[in-house]
Amino acid sequence: MKTEQNNKNTSNRRDFIKTSAIAAAAFMIVPRHVLGGPGYLAPSDRLLVAGIGVGGKGESDLNMFYKSGKADIAFLCDVDDRRAANSVKAFPKAKYYKDWREMLDKEHKNFDAVSVSTPDHNHAIQALAAMQLGKHVYVQKPLTHDIYEARILTAAAKKYKVVTQMGNQGASNDGPRQMKEWYEAGLIGDVHTVYAWTNRPVWPQGIPWPDKKAEIPKELDWNLWLGTAPEKDYVDKLVPFNWRGWWDYGTGALGDMGCHLIEAPFSVLNLKYAKEVEASVGSVYVDEFKRGYFPESCPPSSHVTLKFPKTSKTKGDVTLHWMDGGIQPERPEELEANETFGDGGNGTLFIGTKGKMMSETYSANPKLLPLSRNKDIKVAPKYARVPEGANGHYKQWVEAAIAGYGKQEVSSPFEIAGPLTEALLMANLAIRSFDIQKTVNGKTSYPGRYTKMLWDNDNMKVTNFDEANQFVKREYRKGWNNLTL
The missing domain is CATH 1.20.5 (Single alpha-helices involved in coiled-coils or other helix-helix interfaces)
Structure with a gap:
């Protein structure tokens, strides 16, 4: 016994x-967030990242997270196997999905954070779904396609207490911090006017939608690519790049470069929400005195004027001019004939009561004008720099996510990125209003042209031209739920 x-x-x-x-x-x-609740990770852990959109910029984003030395790429998701191929090869242990909804549903307990790098029209629905699962999110610029979406994601970051970062990596450069120090030291006085300009678009715009449908590549799930956008036939030369020039999917040159060039004015001057906007756009003529009408396509060029109310950093309103399609502001008289304005094709210019300063793309290489002033600047550093600057933008988010919500600072959290994105989309609202048609008794007019739009920020609406409000919030395609917190 x-x-x-x-x-x-x-x-x-x-x-x-x-x-x-x-x-x-x-x-x-x-994953340790399961033990500590949403948004929690032990500092000793590596961040487990799931990527939605893993080709092109998504591919480079994932590589940068991995190179931080503190992140592992756990899952990959892309609607196009061709675009995903490099990431699948680079991260062979990462399980691959085509439908991001399936990935989130089946795997949400197995990762901590999500990177979104898809066409603009799907950013918001993908990011919000991840945030509602308690996942930290990194979302490519522009944050969203619509003003309403930007407002929702800004509120969601606070509600769900997750670490957020928009992919405007210039926000982590030394430039914005250096310009803040110069401005606060009084080197250019009180800024009242800002210009930002770009040589983009570098894809077709101001053109009609193709009238010939094409065969859908076998590697592409066209229905998933469309996502929230209206049902349309597949056409050639839309995927993977030129969608940027079509309003159903992209946000034009403003969405592509605005977050890089307007970030510095937001940072330096503490801008938030615009109160007025007006626009003029470039014309495309298809015959003698016959202007082309292509409302589905972004225009070839534009000049938009946004007015922001007085902030804690200014003595009065600030007027911000945006120019794209190669249009540039008048060359400052302080800049000599052969000195480069911005970086040539792109730049930002601050005009103050005592002087001017300018920077390049990503707020890089800021300079006082005239350039001779830069020899004897004696302003002590005041704001901490991000190690590696723009390249450190990714590691900064990874480390902040590991630390947990509210523990470490990031350069472009949604509380900053949301209002910045709204400014760009306000500009697009004015641009799109340019093509609103009205026909009465056989006569066509364009009431949105040459009109200053007055903005009620609290209610998210234009108060003096109601037709423009259709661009504040779009209806998603049937089967794709509209955003709710």
């Missing part, structure tokens, strides 16, 4: 040890 009892005890101990080991192993592979 003793022997039998001893054998039984030994067996029980073995079963206990075996069971405990299995339980311990299972415990160890669960």
